[in-house]
Amino acid sequence: MKKLILTLAVAFSAMAINAKTLVVYYSFTNNVHTIVSDLQVQxxxxxxxxxxxxxxxxxxxNNYAIGSALISAIRNNPDEASSYPEIKPVDVDLDEYDMVIVAAPLWWSNMAAPMQTYLFHNGTQMAGKKIGLIISSASSGISGVESDAKRLIPDGDFLTPSLWIRSSQTSNCHSMISDWLDQIDYNGIASGVESITADKAVRMSVTANAIHVDGAFDLFELYNLSGHKMLESSDNTIGISALTPGIYIARINNNKSVSEKIIITKQ
Ligand SMILES: Cc1cc2nc3c(=O)[nH]c(=O)nc-3n(C[C@H](O)[C@H](O)[C@H](O)COP(=O)(O)O)c2cc1C
Structure with missing residues (x-):
């Protein structure tokens, strides 16, 4: 019992410093800010x-003169750092995140310039991560912004579709965001496993309905954060449809014990 309490304490400290999804956004007239505020709640x-x-x-x-000049500079020389307007330092460690949602306004068919600056400098660090795109425009279609995102995050694992919210739809964005999260299976993606013990011979992954264990083991046990055992199995695929969403601690016993934090967001 003492050991389990110690394990849970580690899990709580990991929770405080780790989150799986980062939303990075730029907003000039606060439409994207409104959208992201709702997204954050959801x-x-x-x-x-x-x-x-x-x-x-x-x-x-002056008919969007500064914004237009910034976009022209990037279009003319997209590979040059000097083409991108400077932004304030951004204090975030992308390594902590598996998914990044980029939210930005459309400027002249392109992604707003300050957002492009951030991605120009950090997009390569998003390689292999799930990338979601939310774009706000008055009326123009978003394919140019999607192309910018793919150019600036060349190895991103882009989720489709992107979410396009017109300026006039901003105040009603809640249901659009909710529908989009369903479309991209956000809850399935955000369910996951976080390692508590670094040294392990088995690996776990979570899909919408099951926990999968790679490697040989004797016994799999899943505890809730009150320390109650919720599941026990010796199979490599363990169904989780009976579990409510939440944070659990999985323990695997083979020649030594391995613990993982499991986040289940939806059955
Ligand atoms: C410099 C600039 C250029 C813009 N160009 C377009 C455009 O070509 N097509 C369009 O539909 N909206 C355009 N817009 C409007 C914005 O995309 C729209 O108002 C968006 O909702 C702004 O988001 P924000 O409030 O988060 O800044 C432009 C806005 C600015 C500031």
Whole structure:
């Protein structure tokens, strides 16, 4: 019992510093900010906002002159760092995240320039991660922004479809976001396993309905955070449809014991 309490304490500390989904966004007139605020409530994801280094610029003034010039500079020379407007430092460790949702306004058929700056410098660190895209525009279609995202995150595992919310739909974005999360199977993606003990000979993964264990073992046990055993099995695939969403601790016994934090968000 003493050992289990210790394991749970480790799990809680891991929870405090780790989240699986990051939302990174830019917003000039706060439509995307409104969308991301709703998204944050629906997902509990960590959120970081990109801010241009130069404050107070009106990108829309004089028929969008500044915004237009920024986009032209990137279009003319997309591989040059100097083409991208400077942004304030962003304090986030992408290694902590398996999924990144990028949310940005459309500017002249492209992704808003400050968001492009962040991805230009950090997109390669998103290789292999699930990438979701949310785009706000007044009316223009979003294929150019999707192309920008794919250019700037060349090895991202893009989820389809992207979510396009027109400016006029911002105040009703809640149901659009909820439907989109279902479409991309967000809950299935966000269910997962987080290692508590580094040294392990078996690996676990979680899908919507089951926990899968790779490798030989004697006994699999799953505890809830009150320390009650919820499941016990010696099979490599363990059904979880009877479990309510939440955080569990899995223990596997072979020649030594291995513990993992399991997050189940939906059966
Ligand atoms: C510089 C600039 C260029 C824009 N270009 C377009 C455009 O070509 N097509 C369009 O539908 N909306 C365009 N918009 C409108 C924004 O995409 C739209 O208002 C969006 O909702 C803004 O999001 P935000 O409030 O988060 O900044 C532009 C806005 C700015 C500031």
């Amino acid at each position: 997902t509990g994801a960590d959120v970081v906002r990109i801010e241009p280094a130069e404050e107070g610029l009106d990108y829309a003034a």
